[in-house]
Amino acid sequence: MEPSYRLIISCPDRVGIVAKVGQFVSSYGGWIVEANHYADPTSGWFFMRHCIKAESLPFGLDEFREKFAPIAEEFEMDWAIAASEAPKKMVLLASKESHCLVDVLHRWHSGELHCDIPCVISNHDDLRSLVEWHGIPFFHVPVDKENKQEHFDRVSAIIEEHQADVIVLARYMQILPADVCAKYEGQIINIHHSFLPSFVGAKPYHQAAERGVKLIGATCHYVTQDLDAGPIIDQDVVRISHKDTVEDMVRLGKDVEKMVLSRGVRLHLEDRVLRHGNKTIVF
Amino acid sequence: MEPSYRLIISCPDRVGIVAKVGQFVSSYGGWIVEANHYADPTSGWFFMRHCIKAESLPFGLDEFREKFAPIAEEFEMDWAIAASEAPKKMVLLASKESHCLVDVLHRWHSGELHCDIPCVISNHDDLRSLVEWHGIPFFHVPVDKENKQEHFDRVSAIIEEHQADVIVLARYMQILPADVCAKYEGQIINIHHSFLPSFVGAKPYHQAAERGVKLIGATCHYVTQDLDAGPIIDQDVVRISHKDTVEDMVRLGKDVEKMVLSRGVRLHLEDRVLRHGNKTIVF
Amino acid sequence: MEPSYRLIISCPDRVGIVAKVGQFVSSYGGWIVEANHYADPTSGWFFMRHCIKAESLPFGLDEFREKFAPIAEEFEMDWAIAASEAPKKMVLLASKESHCLVDVLHRWHSGELHCDIPCVISNHDDLRSLVEWHGIPFFHVPVDKENKQEHFDRVSAIIEEHQADVIVLARYMQILPADVCAKYEGQIINIHHSFLPSFVGAKPYHQAAERGVKLIGATCHYVTQDLDAGPIIDQDVVRISHKDTVEDMVRLGKDVEKMVLSRGVRLHLEDRVLRHGNKTIVF
Amino acid sequence: MEPSYRLIISCPDRVGIVAKVGQFVSSYGGWIVEANHYADPTSGWFFMRHCIKAESLPFGLDEFREKFAPIAEEFEMDWAIAASEAPKKMVLLASKESHCLVDVLHRWHSGELHCDIPCVISNHDDLRSLVEWHGIPFFHVPVDKENKQEHFDRVSAIIEEHQADVIVLARYMQILPADVCAKYEGQIINIHHSFLPSFVGAKPYHQAAERGVKLIGATCHYVTQDLDAGPIIDQDVVRISHKDTVEDMVRLGKDVEKMVLSRGVRLHLEDRVLRHGNKTIVF
CATH class of the missing domain: 3.40.50.170 (Formyl transferase, N-terminal domain)
Incomplete structure (x- = not known):
């Protein structure tokens, strides 16, 4: 398995989350190797897990966190990112x-x-x-x-x-x-x-x-x-x-x-x- | 499926039940096509289901019941016999x-x-x-x-x-x-x-x-x-x-x-x- | 189940597909109720199925097809869109x-x-x-x-x-x-x-x-x-x-x-x- | 699990096998703790596995084999008996x-x-x-x-x-x-x-x-x-x-x-x- 970053997100469901996240990742050339979404119709909550090829991004976890923070704030995300390699x-x-x-x-x-x-x-x-x-x-x-x-x-x-x-x-x-x-x-x-x-x-x-x-x-x-x-x-x-x-x-x-x-x-x-x-x- | 009689028995477990029933059936030429037993070690109870080819026996259900009654009594059986053909x-x-x-x-x-x-x-x-x-x-x-x-x-x-x-x-x-x-x-x-x-x-x-x-x-x-x-x-x-x-x-x-x-x-x-x-x- | 449009896509895998499609959908206010992706590492092919709430979009299937065509062409997509309501x-x-x-x-x-x-x-x-x-x-x-x-x-x-x-x-x-x-x-x-x-x-x-x-x-x-x-x-x-x-x-x-x-x-x-x-x- | 003898039998199917074996076992006071039979309608072959409480029998494996041999011969049995305790x-x-x-x-x-x-x-x-x-x-x-x-x-x-x-x-x-x-x-x-x-x-x-x-x-x-x-x-x-x-x-x-x-x-x-x-x- 190639090293990847796992981006995990929970937030209130609304239009544009997938697009925003997808655009963020791809704007830095990030290659998504696995993507999962789920919108819970009962609670109106949205869940997401993306695996991004680590080497496809020009920066590491810290910079990712910094750059992604405004999006997370905008969508009131409960989120985390982790390296698949870190045991x-x-x-x-x-x-x-x-x-x-x-x-x-x-x-x-x-x-x-x-x-x-x-x-x-x-x-x-x-x-x-x-x-x-x-x-x-x-x-x-x-x-x-x-x-x-x-x-x-x-x-x-x-x-x-x-x-x-x-x-x-x-x-x-x-x-x-x-x-x-x-x-x-x-x-x-x-x-x-x-x-x-x-x-x-x-x-x-x-x-x-x-x-x-x-x-x-x-x-x-x-x-x-x-x-x-x-x-x-x-x-x-x-x-x-x-x-x-x-x-x-x-x-x-x-x-x-x-x-x-x-x-x-x-x-x-x-x-x-x-x-x-x-x-x-x-x- | 050939017509058969289903003999169903529950009784306290003890030595000789299988032998007695088997001997009874075979003494009349009864052909057992399916046989199941279970002795429950917890309750000390014995359970049995035999399918006997109907045409292998020289008599019908009533006579079976009559002839089998003494055995049932001896072993305190809760028992029944039914014809597979009777819906x-x-x-x-x-x-x-x-x-x-x-x-x-x-x-x-x-x-x-x-x-x-x-x-x-x-x-x-x-x-x-x-x-x-x-x-x-x-x-x-x-x-x-x-x-x-x-x-x-x-x-x-x-x-x-x-x-x-x-x-x-x-x-x-x-x-x-x-x-x-x-x-x-x-x-x-x-x-x-x-x-x-x-x-x-x-x-x-x-x-x-x-x-x-x-x-x-x-x-x-x-x-x-x-x-x-x-x-x-x-x-x-x-x-x-x-x-x-x-x-x-x-x-x-x-x-x-x-x-x-x-x-x-x-x-x-x-x-x-x-x-x-x-x-x-x-x- | 609310009426939705099902967008089905297969194409060679590369960076930016999810972002592009997501951005297209959200730019028109499209609400994605179910999203699935799969990137086949063996064949290098990408597969996608999105369900978009029909009423969240300002247009119907024909206009969707027309507007989406350039993206499909850019990514060499084999694609289709269908209304969940149409039996x-x-x-x-x-x-x-x-x-x-x-x-x-x-x-x-x-x-x-x-x-x-x-x-x-x-x-x-x-x-x-x-x-x-x-x-x-x-x-x-x-x-x-x-x-x-x-x-x-x-x-x-x-x-x-x-x-x-x-x-x-x-x-x-x-x-x-x-x-x-x-x-x-x-x-x-x-x-x-x-x-x-x-x-x-x-x-x-x-x-x-x-x-x-x-x-x-x-x-x-x-x-x-x-x-x-x-x-x-x-x-x-x-x-x-x-x-x-x-x-x-x-x-x-x-x-x-x-x-x-x-x-x-x-x-x-x-x-x-x-x-x-x-x-x-x-x- | 109490020590038991496992009697395994295969032979051509015919009337009286179960009775004969059951009678043999019970005539020596043998207590059957598990019994399985299967008569294969296609091949006309009969299969049987009995577990007999070892201590319920007045003799060991060798004598069992000797005493059982005539029955085995009569029914043309392919058979074996083994002690559950013997690894x-x-x-x-x-x-x-x-x-x-x-x-x-x-x-x-x-x-x-x-x-x-x-x-x-x-x-x-x-x-x-x-x-x-x-x-x-x-x-x-x-x-x-x-x-x-x-x-x-x-x-x-x-x-x-x-x-x-x-x-x-x-x-x-x-x-x-x-x-x-x-x-x-x-x-x-x-x-x-x-x-x-x-x-x-x-x-x-x-x-x-x-x-x-x-x-x-x-x-x-x-x-x-x-x-x-x-x-x-x-x-x-x-x-x-x-x-x-x-x-x-x-x-x-x-x-x-x-x-x-x-x-x-x-x-x-x-x-x-x-x-x-x-x-x-x-x-």
Whole structure:
């Protein structure tokens, strides 16, 4: 993939946005390699993601930002531009279960996910060897009923220290405190092991078995202060039958969880997910 | 398909059931063309469905029932035997929406669903011509806030009059009274336009749009007195994106609804669905 | 859906296309409600589909064409503009099998497919009553080994007479002569009952049973002079198992066929399918 | 999972097989925890897989075999019985690509796949560290145009030395010699990166891109002497669009490949796959 700049815009919809942006880009010889737009008829909001060949522009990000600012102001844009080459720093939080972590680490290791992974944090020590094999520092921060605040303080400190741009809860199994959720709004990605909004909270596969559903699923979403209620990035399901016990559902569900989480993470890393209220626009 | 007898059994699981039944069938030269078993490890219950070539047995259903009774008693079986050739009487209830009704009627008309359809009942007259083209009597029984009881009395009377074995709610949009649900327990099949247990009740697509899900679905289930909470027969989903409005979701959902309803109806007509508590075993 | 104009463009990719088109549209106050672009890195070709609110422009299609012509010339565009309100004339060809025809007719009848259906042509008379119930003229044009040329001459004459914009082969089961394929290039849509390129030609389900595949499928494609080799619009599959006989596969396959055909037809009617060589860009 | 014996039977279909086997098992107090039958109407062949609780029987495998032999002879059965507890020895062959290997190793490591992995063989040294982290011996056996015979001799020797019950080609990318295929008939599992029979042979994703398909897939099958033509165990697909380059297809395809391969391997390890001619019965 050639280096490109990703221009992400949200603003009230009106005539001329595409033209104005297009004209700006082309006036400097900018070559658009991918363009996505969406005008939401319900909210009257407009969303846009353009990838511009970096070498086609005569200037870098700073000058782009400066030159583009007047347009952004005119159209009241919420906007950002990022270089595709600049890896985001992604901190992973896990517990004992390895399937999601292995999947994300393997994709990173084989070059499929473009990011840096400064460290992995877990409340158990089980996955240390696996993480360290990948050359990534592993922090074991135990947690129990008595030391929750202490645990989260330490976790927050590690995240901050490593300047995380993205925090991925790879089956971390702990509920983050409200202040952490607020501080990293739109930057924390969780995988919930049910097809939300079905089976919020603990033991969703047990709930699914109880209800006798014929499909189980997983949901990748941004974490907000409301448990399992944040903006959904991706979901998927797998068929089950009466023959599948809760153990079978756990096993089958793992495959959906890891696939959905990795897809969601990839979309986020490529700046393809725009949040608007409690929904996402995924380009 | 050659005529066969379908032997359906539920009973407490213990050693020797399969052997006893198998020996009984083979002692009369019975040829088993399809056999399904399931032992539920949680409930300790055993379920079985055998299809026996009708002509391989030297007797008919009545004599089968008589001869098999001692075995059934010994193993405390809840059981039934039915001839594959004997069509069930299936009464359809609809409202204004035609997609599910058209799908079921077309499958019946083209020989894909083996049943009789003595009549269709609707609270609107819109679908009369469609139904009558198929040579099926159409009953228009209007309903409004004032005449609910009258409506349901008339509907019940028509169902009874036509000796329905199965009642299919093909987007009927009315909540059946508790006594009707009780009377036809395990014989009323509904299609709910969401992936249950998400979005119970009215306007599930609006609820789905509100939540920002990435898949929508439909659920075919037996009707019980608890709204949208009966045993699930089948479910399916379809992928949507931020671009899909509620209207798009309604349109895309129709395809899932009709497919899932028709699959559920077919499974029921072939005696493939065994209920156990609030779950189904689908052979 | 509000009336809109659909502007469809293919041209060699270069800097400034989006800007130029966007500027043209916005200079007249045109409100873009949907925009899609694709730059094919392999062929160096650019594709674009814009929906512009009709009432936001101060002129109609003719004046649009006139004013836009210089831009089209400058960028060597292959282009078209169409009013979303103007229904295409779609002639359906069928044989004896009703599932695809019923599905398309029902979607049209319920307002889901925006088009006119001036007539249905079939080499058998079986589906006459069904078609005529919809208020659509039905032409029975028999065919046998001896009168193939005569049959196709008559079929061509009926198509021409009804000024078809689109011809849909809804399981027509005849191979159209090369001259018809050439004359209506990009306007004839076929459904093939296999997942192409597997199982080209006759009896694909028998071929699939022979090979022991675990999924069967259907393919909606434009008809060219090469049998089952034209540009693919859409495909889908359904899972089967060893238990499924060829008859089961035929039955299960019908559902995939009708869904895929109807999706493909809808995409075509909304001008969402751009052909490029033997491939399609589907917006 | 409690220890069980898996009784696998294929034989000509006739009256009384189920009864005879059931009676045999129950006469010794055998508790059947899972039972599957299939009578193929085309070939007139009967297939059966029973899981019997090991502790419910008063004897072990050897005595079972001895006592069951007369029944097997009477019904001309091709049969086997295996203890669920006895792990099969599975040798993995890989090349440079890690996704399938990582997936299988992780499932084995986390206890999801019940087998022993005595070694991994590869024609490149790239995956050594990964394999050795799992505590599994790694053999690097290079291959080039000149030393093919030598390579395969060495590979065969290693396989034999480790007494492999199953050989899994986890994107091995070499065509095994006919004698190896013959020697390990029904024991070699391959993953082909296309939806067979489409795109046999090399570079299937390039073939798929060329044809413009809208779904790509993967196929897990037993290896025979005919390239990519052996009995299919499982297949799956993933949706692509015009936007996906060959590189995208390779990436998306990897997920399908590893899922399908791991499912196939699991089914094989649990003795759920019965071969009959070029087809499989999957219980």
